[in-house]
Amino acid sequence: MLLAALTSLGVGAAPAQAAYPDAPVSYVVPYPPGGTNDNVARILGKRLAEKTGQPFIIEYKAGAGGTIGAAHVAHAKPDGHTLLNTSIGNLAIAPQLLKASFDPFEDIAPVHYVGNALATVAVNPALPFRTLPELIAYARANPGKLTYGSSxxxxxxxxxxxxxxxxxxxDIRHIPYKGSAPAVADAVAGHVDMAFDPLSTPQVQSGKLRALAFFGGDRAPNLPGVPHIRQAGLPNWEDALGGSFFVSVSSKAPADVQARLSALLADILREPETIAALESVQVSARPLPADDTRRIIRNVxxxxxQILDGKTKD
Incomplete structure (x- = not known):
C-alpha cells in the first residue's frame, strides 16, 4: 500500500477554526497512483492540509471499479477522518455491475462537488481512422474487432x-484495467485500440494518441481542431460520462463535520491557484454543495x- 502524506509545510498556514479535523485524515483514492483521481486528491489534500494544519494522508485502495475504496470509507469510523476522493463511477455506476458491500445512497455521503473531467475518444495513431464517423464505419464493418480500455x-x-x-x-470490446494510467498506457502501446479517459489528453498532445472527439465540457482549448463528440455525430451524448469528482465521507459522520469539510472545500475550489492546478490535470472546477452533488449522482x-440494462453483477 502506497501512502503519500500531504502535510502543511508553510509557516503561514491558517490554523483550523473548528475541532475538525483534530487528527490526521486518511484520504482514500480508490484507484492506483497516477490517474486523474489521484491527481485531484493530491491537489485538494495539499490545500486541506495547509488550511487545517493536519496531514491528509493519501491511501490507495484500488480495484473493482473503485468500490473497494468506497466500501472502506463506508465502513470506516464515522468521524470524518476518512475521506473518499470520489469519482462518479464509484457510486453511480460500479455498484450496479459489481457486488458491493455498501449502499451508495445510504452508506456514503457526498459533502462537496469538485469538478468535471475533460475526456477524449483517443485512439492509437496506427489505426486508419482520423474522425469519429470513420471509426464508427470501421466498427460496423468489423464487429467485435476493436477494443477499448477503461479504468x-x-x-x-x-x-x-x-x-x-x-x-x-x-460492437467494440471492453478491456477493464485497475486505473486510468495502465489503460491509457496500453492504448499508447497498441494493446487496446482506444480509451475514453481524461488522462489521454497529454498523450494526444504529445502525438502518442489521436483524439477523434472530446466530451465532459463545452470547450477544449488544449485540443485545437478536435470537435465535441456531439458535433462529431452523436448528438445525444451525456457529458457526465467524461467523469466527475467529489469528496465523500461515511453517511454516519456528524452533520457539523460534513458542513465543516464542505465549507473548506468551497473555499479551496474558489482559489485561482486551485482552479489552475485542476485545469492542468484536465479537470474543470465546479464547486457545488452536497444536495446538488446527490442529484448528479442519481442522474448518472x-x-x-438504462445503458447497462441486462448486464449481471460479477
Missing part, C-alpha cells in the same frame, strides 16, 4: 464505451441503469 468495470470510461456502442450501433446512476 475498470463500472467506471465512466466503461460507461462511455457502452454508450458509444448503443448510440452508434457498433439512472442513465447507467
Amino acid at each position: 475498470g468495470t463500472g467506471t465512466p470510461g466503461h460507461l462511455a464505451g457502452e454508450f458509444l456502442k448503443r448510440e452508434a450501433g457498433i 446512476h439512472d442513465l447507467a441503469a
Whole structure:
C-alpha cells in the first residue's frame, strides 16, 4: 500500500477554526497512483492540509471499479477522518455491475462537488481512422474487432464505451484495467485500440494518441481542431460520462463535520491557484454543495441503469 502524506509545510498556514479535523485524515483514492483521481486528491489534500494544519494522508485502495475504496470509507469510523476522493463511477455506476458491500445512497455521503473531467475518444495513431464517423464505419464493418480500455468495470470510461456502442450501433470490446494510467498506457502501446479517459489528453498532445472527439465540457482549448463528440455525430451524448469528482465521507459522520469539510472545500475550489492546478490535470472546477452533488449522482446512476440494462453483477 502506497501512502503519500500531504502535510502543511508553510509557516503561514491558517490554523483550523473548528475541532475538525483534530487528527490526521486518511484520504482514500480508490484507484492506483497516477490517474486523474489521484491527481485531484493530491491537489485538494495539499490545500486541506495547509488550511487545517493536519496531514491528509493519501491511501490507495484500488480495484473493482473503485468500490473497494468506497466500501472502506463506508465502513470506516464515522468521524470524518476518512475521506473518499470520489469519482462518479464509484457510486453511480460500479455498484450496479459489481457486488458491493455498501449502499451508495445510504452508506456514503457526498459533502462537496469538485469538478468535471475533460475526456477524449483517443485512439492509437496506427489505426486508419482520423474522425469519429470513420471509426464508427470501421466498427460496423468489423464487429467485435476493436477494443477499448477503461479504468475498470463500472467506471465512466466503461460507461462511455457502452454508450458509444448503443448510440452508434457498433460492437467494440471492453478491456477493464485497475486505473486510468495502465489503460491509457496500453492504448499508447497498441494493446487496446482506444480509451475514453481524461488522462489521454497529454498523450494526444504529445502525438502518442489521436483524439477523434472530446466530451465532459463545452470547450477544449488544449485540443485545437478536435470537435465535441456531439458535433462529431452523436448528438445525444451525456457529458457526465467524461467523469466527475467529489469528496465523500461515511453517511454516519456528524452533520457539523460534513458542513465543516464542505465549507473548506468551497473555499479551496474558489482559489485561482486551485482552479489552475485542476485545469492542468484536465479537470474543470465546479464547486457545488452536497444536495446538488446527490442529484448528479442519481442522474448518472439512472442513465447507467438504462445503458447497462441486462448486464449481471460479477
